[in-house]
Amino acid sequence: MAFRWTNDLTRDDVTPEPVWLNRRHILAGMAGLGLGAIAGPGLAQGDLEPNGWDEITSFNNFYEFGTGKGDPAENAHLMTTSPWSITIDGLVDRPGDYGFEQIMEQMSVEERIYRFRCVEAWSMVIPWNGFELADLLALAGVQDGATHVAFETLLRPSEMPGVSRPVIEWPYVEGLRLDEAMHPLTIMATGIYDKPIPNQNGAPIRLVVPWKYGYKSIKSIVRITLTDSEPPTAWNKYAPNEYGFYSNVNPDRPHPRWSQASEKRVGAGLLARRQPTLMFNGYEDEVAAMYDGMDLIKFH
Ligand SMILES: Nc1nc2c(c(=O)[nH]1)N[C@H]1C(S)=C(S)[C@@H](COP(=O)(O)O)O[C@H]1N2
Numbered sequence: 172m173a174f175r176w177t178n179d180l181t182r183d184d185v186t187p188e189p190v191w192l193n194r195r196h197i198l199a200g201m202a203g204l205g206l207g208a209i210a211g212p213g214l215a216q217g218d219l220e221p222n223g224w225d226e227i228t229s230f231n232n233f234y235e236f237g238t239g240k241g242d243p244a245e246n247a248h249l250m251t252t253s254p255w256s257i258t259i260d261g262l263v264d265r266p267g268d269y270g271f272e273q274i275m276e277q278m279s280v281e282e283r284i285y286r287f288r289c290v291e292a293w294s295m296v297i298p299w300n301g302f303e304l305a306d307l308l309a310l311a312g313v314q315d316g317a318t319h320v321a322f323e324t325l326l327r328p329s330e331m332p333g334v335s336r337p338v339i340e341w342p343y344v345e346g347l348r349l350d351e352a353m354h355p356l357t358i359m360a361t362g363i364y365d366k367p368i369p370n371q372n373g374a375p376i377r378l379v380v381p382w383k384y385g386y387k388s389i390k391s392i393v394r395i396t397l398t399d400s401e402p403p404t405a406w407n408k409y410a411p412n413e414y415g416f417y418s419n420v421n422p423d424r425p426h427p428r429w430s431q432a433s434e435k436r437v438g439a440g441l442l443a444r445r446q447p448t449l450m451f452n453g454y455e456d457e458v459a460a461m462y463d464g465m466d467l468i469k470f471h
């Protein structure tokens with residue numbers, strides 16, 4: 172598999188410009204940015220009308236600040252996000268602490284309008300600003316033996332009222348297979364609607380993997396570790412039969428306690444109909460090949 176993990180230091184070296192522009196064009200098409208005619212099946216124009224700022228920033232899951240949907244908006248201001256750095260370690264050529272400003276100087280931030288699907292069966296459409304995780308990993312230089320990427324959220328009890336209770340095992344951790352991490356749809360988000368990402372949404376930098384349930388998109392990341400085995404994940408540790416490692420959006424694999432066949436758009440109104448959940452959250456054409464031959468019920 173041809174991943175872009177050469178030792179190149181800048182994005183321009185890692186991704187030749189024509190590829191970059193072409194990818195932008197494809198993603199713009201997917202997002203229906205005035206190019207509705209080339210949007211794929213199921214990605215109708217209206218489905219990708221972004222949710223409003225207030226919806227995106229007031230209805231959240233960020234258990235470090237409480238388990239209620241309104242708790243993050245109320246409590247996340249307690250978190251200090253500057254200075255901030257991400258430790259990148261494990262199977263990399265250049266392990267170390269990468270300062271947030273230093274990272275931002277080297278990355279080209281663009282807008283990606285993505286469907287966002289929570290395992291609790293609600294969904295939103297969010298206009299993220301961010302850059303590809305692959306470009307950040309290229310800065311550190313991924314070594315040949317690496318097969319997975321592990322992520323860790325900040326754990327600072329003095330600023331996080333929710334972590335005094337053992338809701339899950341803290342810190343929040345997540346993981347991806349390396350090919351998933353290198354996929355061009357996988358981004359590190361640093362903004363929403365061209366504003367810095369608000370604390371309740373995972374400031375200053377969080378993962379967004381649009382074809383997976385929302386809990387994979389780990390917030391406020393302080394460590395990224397390249398490994399040679401599947402890393403533990405917070406929700407899988409909590410309830411392995413309910414939350415698997417892959418967590419790909421799949422209407423055919425119900426959560427043991429509720430269906431995943433349909434979803435409700437946040438903000439669509441009380442009378443709005445539920446809409447059918449799309450395989451891989453509507454990104455099937457882009458990602459299905461990574462799972463060829465896998466039993467997606469077993470490996471949920
Ligand atoms: N550190 C951390 N990351 C997290 C969570 C969390 O509780 N802690 N919740 C997850 C869940 S369940 C969802 S649905 C999304 C919600 O992202 P949003 O609040 O930006 O919509 O964040 C994910 N990332």
Ligand SMILES: [Mo]
Nearest residue numbers: 289290385386
């Ligand atoms: Mo979620």
